[in-house]
Structure formats: C-alpha cells, structure tokens
Amino acid sequence: MTEHHEEHHTVTYKLNTIIWGLLLVLTAVTVAAAQFDFGFLNVVVALSIATVKAGLVILFFMHLKYEKPLFKIIVFITFLLLAIAIGFTFFDIGYRY
Amino acid sequence: MSVIKDYTGAKLGMWLFLFTEVLLFGGLFLLYAAYLHKFPSEFHLAGKELNVVLGATNTVVLISSSWFMAMSISALQQGSVDQSKKFLLLTLAMALTFLVIKYFEWSAKIEHGIFPDSPELLARPAGEVVFFGLYYLMTGLHGLHVILGGGLLSFAYFLIVQGKVTPQDFVFLENSGLYWHLVDLVWIFLFPLFYLIA
Numbered sequence: 001m002t003e004h005h006e007e008h009h010t011v012t013y014k015l016n017t018i019i020w021g022l023l024l025v026l027t028a029v030t031v032a033a034a035q036f037d038f039g040f041l042n043v044v045v046a047l048s049i050a051t052v053k054a055g056l057v058i059l060f061f062m063h064l065k066y067e068k069p070l071f072k073i074i075v076f077i078t079f080l081l082l083a084i085a086i087g088f089t090f091f092d093i094g095y096r097y
Numbered sequence: 098m099s100v101i102k103d104y105t106g107a108k109l110g111m112w113l114f115l116f117t118e119v120l121l122f123g124g125l126f127l128l129y130a131a132y133l134h135k136f137p138s139e140f141h142l143a144g145k146e147l148n149v150v151l152g153a154t155n156t157v158v159l160i161s162s163s164w165f166m167a168m169s170i171s172a173l174q175q176g177s178v179d180q181s182k183k184f185l186l187l188t189l190a191m192a193l194t195f196l197v198i199k200y201f202e203w204s205a206k207i208e209h210g211i212f213p214d215s216p217e218l219l220a221r222p223a224g225e226v227v228f229f230g231l232y233y234l235m236t237g238l239h240g241l242h243v244i245l246g247g248g249l250l251s252f253a254y255f256l257i258v259q260g261k262v263t264p265q266d267f268v269f270l271e272n273s274g275l276y277w278h279l280v281d282l283v284w285i286f287l288f289p290l291f292y293l294i295a
Contacts, residue, residue, distance in 0.1 A: 050289050063271075071109070
C-alpha cells in the first residue's frame with residue numbers, strides 16, 4: 001500500500017458544479033456585454049470578466065485555494081512578471097505612436 | 098510496497114512547467130495587445146468576421162470539460178473509481194467536440210481564401226493580415242495543446258484501468274488535470290480577444 005503523509009483537500013461535487021455554473025453565467029455576461037459599444041471600455045470589461053473566470057478556475061478547479069502558501073506565492077510572481085512585461089512594453093508603444 | 102509519494106514536489110514540478118506555458122502564451126498575448134494598439138479599426142473589422150456563436154459554444158465546451166476534469170479528480174479522491182473514469186471520458190468527449198468545432202471554423206475561413214499568405218488575405222490592409230496571422234498562430238498553438246492534453250488524459254485513463262492511478266495515489270491524474278485547466282485558461286482569454294473585442 002502507498003502511505004500518505006500529506007493532507008488532501010477534496011473539492012465536493014457541489015462546489016465544482018457551482019463554479020461551473022458561475023463560469024457559464026460569466027460567459028453569457030461577456031457575450032451580452034460585447035453587443036454594446038463602450039468604446040475603449042469594451043477591452044476593459046471583456047478582460048475583467050476573463051480575469052474573474054480565470055481566478056475561479058485557478059482557485060477551485062486547480063485547487064490553488066487549498067495549496068500551501070508557496071504555490072500561491074509562485075503563481076502570483078508568474079502573473080506579476082507577465083504584468084511587468086506587458087506594462088513596460090506599453091510604456092514604449094504607448095508613447096511611440 | 099511502501100512508497101512515500103512527494104505530492105508537493107510532484108505538483109510543484111507541474112506548476113513550474115505551467116508557468117513556462119503562461120509565459121509562452123503571455124508573449125503572444127503581448128504581441129496581440131501591441132498590434133491591437135496599432136491597428137484598432139482593422140482588428141475590429143477582421144474580428145467581426147469570426148463566428149461568435151461557434152466561439153461561444155467552444156467556450157462552453159471547454160468550461161464543461163474543466164468541470165468534468167475537476168469532478169473526475171474529486172471522484173477518485175473519494176474512492177469512486179468508476180465515476181472518475183466516467184467523468185474522464187466526458188472530459189475527453191468535450192476535448193474532441195472542441196477540436197471538431199475548431200476544424201469547421203478553420204475550414205470555413207480557409208474556403209473563403211483567408212489563411213496565412215493567401216492572395217485574398219494579402220490584398221487586405223496590413224492590420225487584417227496581422228489579425229488573421231495571430232488568429233491562426235494562437236488558436237493553432239492552443240489547438241495543439243488540446244490535442245496533447247487529450248493524449249495525456251487518455252494516458253491517465255489507461256493508468257486508472259491498469260490500477261496504477263488509484264484513490265490512494267492520484268497525483269498523475271491531478272497533474273494531468275492542472276495541464277487541462279491551463280488549456281481552458283488560455284481559451285478564456287483567447288475567446289474575448291479574438292471574437293468579442295471587435
């Protein structure tokens with residue numbers, strides 16, 4: 001038999017299904033919102049909804065909510081690096097054109 | 098047999114690999130953002146040509162696949178091997194559905210003469226050429242991940258059948274799930290950027 005020395009948190013069927021429902025609702029919201037023209041805000045609205053959806057997937061489906069702090073820190077650092085790369089690129093192209 | 102599995106180490110390795118994937122797709126998203134900034138109206142017009150219904154359907158398909166994947170892991174952790182296998186097959190069915198829809202989407206575009214380097218596309222403004230170039234590159238790379246993820250999940254299924262992935266030892270299924278959810282995450286951003294922002 002395999003021995004176990006680590007705690008595993010099992011996400012219930014119910015919670016998984018609630019997250020699935022929320023993701024479907026948010027998909028409907030983002031499609032509906034795209035029918036209106038908010039100008040530049042279109043991008044902001046669409047990406048905000050996508051970020052919330054990504055957060056739900058990462059926290060619950062990928063169990064990050066139940067992982068050790070180490071996992072949370074490195075996930076944060078990864079997205080921070082991406083944000084820095086995107087931010088600095090836009091300092092450049094934003095002032096170029 | 099007494100093996101102490103290092104679950105934290107196994108999952109950490111998978112997450113580290115996923116970060117390289119995030120940065121790979123992140124670089125492409127950066128490219129998309131820079132060109133959207135340069136060609137806003139061309140991106141708008143080109144994006145309108147994509148089929149929102151098919152894009153939204155595929156979003157629902159992938160979200161459901163992620164749900165089935167999470168359910169499969171929960172089932173195995175609770176000891177329901179048969180349930181876990183059923184949910185895993187449903188995940189694979191969703192992966193296949195996604196690819197079939199993607200195939201029809203690409204075929205429709207290609208039949209209209211819109212593909213990289215096609216005379217029809219090259220006759221258009223530079224911004225539209227870039228948009229469709231990025232469309233094929235990013236959805237193509239994503240599609241490749243769906244195919245690889247499907248292979249990985251099939252292998253996980255095989256290991257469950259073989260009794261090598263069990264309710265006591267499920268880290269392989271969990272890590273396969275992490276990869277699958279990443280595929281879903283990438284699509285969650287691809288969908289609004291290509292189909293909706295236009």
